[in-house]
Amino acid sequence: MTHTPSRQAIVPFVSVDNMMRLVLHIGIERMMADLAAEIEADFRRWPLFDKTPRVASHSDVGVIELMPTSDGETYGFKYVNGHPANMKKGLQTVTAFGLLADVATGYPLMLSEMTILTALRTAxxxxxxxxxxxxxxxxxxxxxxxxxxxxxxxxxxxxxxxxxxxxxxxxxxxxxxxxxxxxxxxxxxxxxxxxxxxxxxxxxxxxxxxxxxxxxxxxxxxxxxxxxxxxxxxxxxxxxxxxxxxxxxxxxxxxxxxxxxxxxxxxxxxxxxxxxxxxxxxxxxxxxxxxxxxxxxxxxxxxFAIEDFSALRYVHSKLRATGLFAELDMIADPDDPRDLFGMILRAGATRAA
Amino acid sequence: MTHTPSRQAIVPFVSVDNMMRLVLHIGIERMMADLAAEIEADFRRWPLFDKTPRVASHSDVGVIELMPTSDGETYGFKYVNGHPANMKKGLQTVTAFGLLADVATGYPLMLSEMTILTALRTAxxxxxxxxxxxxxxxxxxxxxxxxxxxxxxxxxxxxxxxxxxxxxxxxxxxxxxxxxxxxxxxxxxxxxxxxxxxxxxxxxxxxxxxxxxxxxxxxxxxxxxxxxxxxxxxxxxxxxxxxxxxxxxxxxxxxxxxxxxxxxxxxxxxxxxxxxxxxxxxxxxxxxxxxxxxxxxxxxxxxFAIEDFSALRYVHSKLRATGLFAELDMIADPDDPRDLFGMILRAGATRAA
CATH class of the missing domain: 3.40.50.720 (NAD(P)-binding Rossmann-like Domain)
Known part of the structure; x- marks a missing residue:
């Protein structure tokens, strides 16, 4: 199968390893000062954001939450859990990842680990x-x-x-x-x-x-x-x-x-x-x-979701200069957008050939 | 840097390419019949699910939505957009990806493309x-x-x-x-x-x-x-x-x-x-x-979110036998769960060495 995704179909992904490299590259104090400045700038334009309380799914042992927001041009959300008993199992109490997307097309712009990034943006x-x-x-x-x-x-x-x-x-x-x-x-x-x-x-x-x-x-x-x-x-x-x-x-x-x-x-x-x-x-x-x-x-x-949005945008702004990301084939992207089915057929034909 | 993530930190990822391989491997009609059976089985236990209307972020040109649900053991959500004008730009009207997570720990179990999977589950x-x-x-x-x-x-x-x-x-x-x-x-x-x-x-x-x-x-x-x-x-x-x-x-x-x-x-x-x-x-x-x-x-x-949940669980059930996934280093996983900061420091030290 030689399906070669187009640029639109590829989503930059910041792994835990690349997030650590980014933090070390920028310096942890400098990065938190930068994040504070980004968050403050977004708080200044607070009324402009889509705001909603996080969407929580509670269980006896913890919670899984989605935290979306948008400034009208860029959309962001974070997935985050909170499981206090995790620590005793050797797991993180809070883990997270997040996504930025283009409001104009709905296409994702970046997927990122956010366990480390949440720690940075919270502080x-x-x-x-x-x-x-x-x-x-x-x-x-x-x-x-x-x-x-x-x-x-x-x-x-x-x-x-x-x-x-x-x-x-x-x-x-x-x-x-x-x-x-x-x-x-x-x-x-x-x-x-x-x-x-x-x-x-x-x-x-x-x-x-x-x-x-x-x-x-x-x-x-x-x-x-x-x-x-x-x-x-x-x-x-x-x-x-x-x-x-x-x-x-x-x-x-x-x-x-x-x-x-x-x-x-x-x-x-x-x-x-x-x-x-x-x-x-x-x-x-x-x-x-x-x-x-x-x-x-x-x-x-x-x-709040806007803090995650600010943090994701900051990380996104560093991608090109640092190269600290991988590429994920995450969005199906047929040549003819109406021909999703044909894309699968052609993948099969290429594979068989 | 030789940060080696543990098993818990690794999330299986089903790319567009691997989803196409899975569809071709199972057969498209067989897979939709299987999905219909899974969805019907989950509809039979409907009252058991956490249900919420999708969380939508509307703009002039489209919508970006998050669709979460949970059966108490497994949590799932889908990110999906709807942008009718995308077609004229050569883009998909609807693209999607989704995630399954373990309710007991909040840790993700699988990330998957869902543009193709949504087309299958909708039909x-x-x-x-x-x-x-x-x-x-x-x-x-x-x-x-x-x-x-x-x-x-x-x-x-x-x-x-x-x-x-x-x-x-x-x-x-x-x-x-x-x-x-x-x-x-x-x-x-x-x-x-x-x-x-x-x-x-x-x-x-x-x-x-x-x-x-x-x-x-x-x-x-x-x-x-x-x-x-x-x-x-x-x-x-x-x-x-x-x-x-x-x-x-x-x-x-x-x-x-x-x-x-x-x-x-x-x-x-x-x-x-x-x-x-x-x-x-x-x-x-x-x-x-x-x-x-x-x-x-x-x-x-x-x-509805439960249909996506059924579809994600079906794909998840096929991972081991087919091997059609990649591994993402998505969850920060320090040896000591309270020592996220030390994990970054040690990554830096290893890198410098």
Whole structure:
């Protein structure tokens, strides 16, 4: 069979291996700073996007979600799962891949791994939000939960917010050791702590990033003092929260997309009409960010499709220069578009010949 | 860089070329009969599936859709576009790919082209529905619209319903010629017609399968007599219909998933409470199919996620025996699932070494 697909039929594919090469080629901090800039630029044109809460398929053990969006020219979606028990099986809690397509034709433009890319864009989004919301001159971040996302968060806050010290705590000391080892020699003061209380000592920013699918209280009310910015990353699906209810009542709450965050975020603990501010409105100046040095700001992050869109577009923009992709014969492309059947027949004839 | 992905990280990928090989290996009629059996089996367990109307992103020129479903053990979704103007650019109106995943872990099981597979499953579903709804002893089908789907429909009705004659009509005679040529020598009497009226002469089954994105009237009321089964394939998105409103009022209407069909199907022309019968209930015997020989039955087909799920599972079941797939390094899979960052670092170290 000598079916030779045309250019239109070929979809560039960024494998895990090529994504790692891309990250190493660009540099991890530089790439997260670039992603934060792309995400911020897309948040500035927020009203232009097709927005819909992710489409979730829940089971007893986890969730599989599709997260689509479009800016009218380019369409993107991400497939992502969340399975907390995976870790015990030696699997990732979160894996993902995504696709960009041309709105004008519906043809895919790129397929990409997104497990690594999601880790990068999540940290970039957190740090971009903190740039707008954290108290001025913040230098120290507490990092509660030292799993797969932790190093990305630490380095994104270094690159984007100028954090110089990160204070690690995890319920499992092995996770803290892993995180501290990975962060060694990267220009951050890394302090390993044995309690959440120790971790938050002197921290202007508190990042919570734990993975249990349950209503947990990683931060209790009396742990959080005035002027702190809380970056709540781990509470991101129904029944999964990290913060005590009373912290939420004391904080000014910032979210990505309220219809999704009210289902998935920390604010699922609050009444549906509890006031929240949309981050994009802070960025465009149409709403207020932090009001004073004593306010508690909370970025109730659940991850939104536009962030994945920005990240995919960024990776797509690097394909030509880096060559870090393979080509997938993914789209059937007969010479005559109405002759899909004849394409199969001719493939068979060529094969038989 | 010598990152060697583990088995879990590798996703079997069925390219267009491998899908064509699979179709030729199994035989196109046999494969559609197999698919019809799989789809019918899944329709029998319909209540068990996660069902949601497809998630559509519309633009002026077309639509991009995601169609997810799950039976609790396996999750599947399809990406599919519909761009009627693509044909003039030499592109497919409809292209698609799909994925199966393991509900227990969220890890993908297979990625597959679905442009060809959608053509096969659409025809298989049409013929399966006609097996339940068409008048007994039907031998002749009118095929109005001779585009990419036409040959698949004709052969599915031959294989599954015992049709012996197909009468072709298309507004473009070149499409009819293409279709007649492709169907020559495959055991069907093929009659090329120059009007829809000629095409439906003596036909017990009328299949409409045109691609314009508009409210068209491919069949007018006075063309359709008693006892006919109409298989309406082309009307499948908002603003796109093929049948005159009055035909709908005379017909017993069968649908896949009412919440989706009321938006996308021929019945978008009718009030929301117009009675329809769900095909799965005919198959399980909980509702009635054709009542008598004079009734007009209409399968208002728009394509539902469960049909894609059945088709993907069928292809997945053939992977091991045929070897017709490639392996994609799509899922990041560090030795320690919490050490995604370290995986990148080690890849860099290996590369530098």
């Amino acid at each position: 970039a989004t957190s740090a971009m939000a903190a740039k707008w919301l954290a108290p001025k001159g913040a230098t120290t971040m507490a990092m509660i939960g030292n799993g797969a996302q932790a190093e990305f968060q630490a380095l994104a806050f270094k690159a984007i917010c100028g954090i110089t010290e990160v204070r690690l705590y995890d319920i499992d000391p092995a996770a803290t050791r892993k995180c501290a080892t990975n962060l060694a020699g990267r220009g951050l003061t890394v302090v390993s702590c044995t309690s959440p209380e120790e971790a938050i000592l002197g921290a202007q920013i508190i990042t919570t990033c734990t993975a249990d699918k349950q209503l947990a209280t990683i931060l209790s009310d009396n742990m959080v003092g005035a002027g702190v910015h809380i970056n709540a990353v781990g509470g991101d699906c129904p029944g999964k929260t990290e913060l005590h209810h009373d912290i939420l009542l004391r904080a000014q709450i910032f979210v990505e997309y309220p219809p999704q965050t009210r289902i998935e975020g920390e604010i699922q603990q609050l009444p549906e009409n509890h006031p929240v501010t949309e981050l994009w409105q802070v960025i465009t100046g149409s709403d207020q960010g932090r009001r004073d040095a004593r306010e508690i700001t909370l970025f109730d992050s659940v991850g | 298989a579903t049409s013929a399966m529905a006609a097996k339940w709804l068409a008048p007994k002893g039907a031998t002749t089908m009118a095929m109005i619209g001779n585009g990419a789907q036409a040959e698949f429909q004709a052969l599915a009705f031959k294989a599954i319903c015992g049709i012996t004659e197909v009468r072709l009509y298309d507004i473009d005679p070149a499409a009819t010629r293409k279709c007649a040529t492709n169907l020559a020598g495959r055991g069907l009497t093929v009659v090329s017609c120059t009007s829809p009226e000629e095409a439906i002469l003596g036909a017990q089954i009328i299949t409409t399968c045109t691609a314009d994105k508009q409210l068209a009237t491919i069949l007018s009321d006075n063309m359709v007599g008693a006892g006919v089964h109409i298989n309406a394939v082309g009307g499948d998105c908002p603003g796109k219909t093929e049948l005159h409103h009055d035909i709908l009022l005379r017909a017993q209407i069968f649908v896949e998933y009412p919440p989706q069909t009321r938006i996308e199907g021929e019945i978008q022309q009718l009030p929301e409470n117009h009675p329809v019968t769900e095909l799965w209930q005919v198959i399980t015997g909980s509702d009635q199919g054709r009542r008598d020989a004079r009734e007009i039955t209409l399968f208002d087909s728009v394509g």
